[in-house]
Amino acid sequence: MGEAVTGRPGRRPGRSGSREAILRAARLKFAEYGYERTTVRGIAREAKVDAALVHHFFRSKEGVFAAAVHEAVRPMELRPVLAGDPATLGERLLTTVLGLWESAERHDALLAVVRSAVSHETAAGILREFLGREVLGPLAQALAEPQRALRSALLGSQLIGLVMARYIIRVEPLASASTPSLIAVYAPVIQNSLTGDLPLPRTSTTSQRPR
Known part of the structure; x- marks a missing residue:
């Protein structure tokens, strides 16, 4: 009944x-x-x-x-990417991020989060705190290089810039470029930020977790 x-x-x-x-x-x-x-x-x-x-x-x-941010990003899915050879970490991260945005299941969820964050400071603060705690913080801890927090912040800026240009603003030819070609171009740049020499001076803030 x-x-x-x-x-x-x-x-x-x-x-x-x-x-x-x-x-x-x-x-x-x-x-x-x-x-x-x-x-x-x-x-x-x-x-x-x-x-x-x-x-x-x-x-x-x-x-x-x-x-909604947590459901869109699902940080636990990113944790396995941090394991493995540090020399190919940039390529693995870039491949994962592009794969999320090009997934029919995840694209709209990520788009809603990013559009909200760029249009309102409260939403931006929530996303910023989440990325620092769940993504960039663990990434910094996984790096064996000096200036770990700075390196993870550089990575974040590079990935966010690419996402904005390709998926939000749709700047050509980035918007229509193939995923393999983008990985071939961007992966070495990202890898250098993670493990290469950084010309920036070290300060006391570079050892802190990204915020």
């Missing part, structure tokens, strides 16, 4: 699928409206749940966005 539904119209009982539906709705709203114009109520309407359920799972719009 089926359960009687006694909640408000549109509310999903229990946890079944609700969190995932909210995240899917949030990605659509962040991609379409950016961070500032996206609201918890709008996300709830898109997900066909009560706004109270969004607060239950994520507490706030900031919490929804932070979860």
Whole structure:
């Protein structure tokens, strides 16, 4: 015998699928409206749940966005890339990042996060803190070279610049270049940032974890 539904119209009982539906709705709203114009109520309407359920799972719009960032990047998938020969780390990282952006499953999620981050300081701060803690920090710790934090920050700037030019602004010929050709051009540059000689002077801040 089926359960009687006694909640408000549109509310999903229990946890079944609700969190995932909210995240899917949030990605659509962040991609379409950016961070500032996206609201918890709008996300709830898109997900066909009560706004109270969004607060239950994520507490706030900031919490929804932070979860969307984590789901888009999935840092645990990047950790195996840090293992292996340091001499080919740049190529492995670049191949992984380009593969994520060119994945039909992940492209829209990443696009929503980046578009929100470049249009609103709160979203930018959430993404910056996440990347420092979950991506650039572990990368710095994995490097055996001096100036580890500086090297991981340089890598981050290079990858973010490439992503912006290729996938967001779509600057030609980068936007239409083949993935193998981009890897052939960029991988040595990234590798030099990770393990090559850096002409920049060392300071006390270069040993700190990227923020």
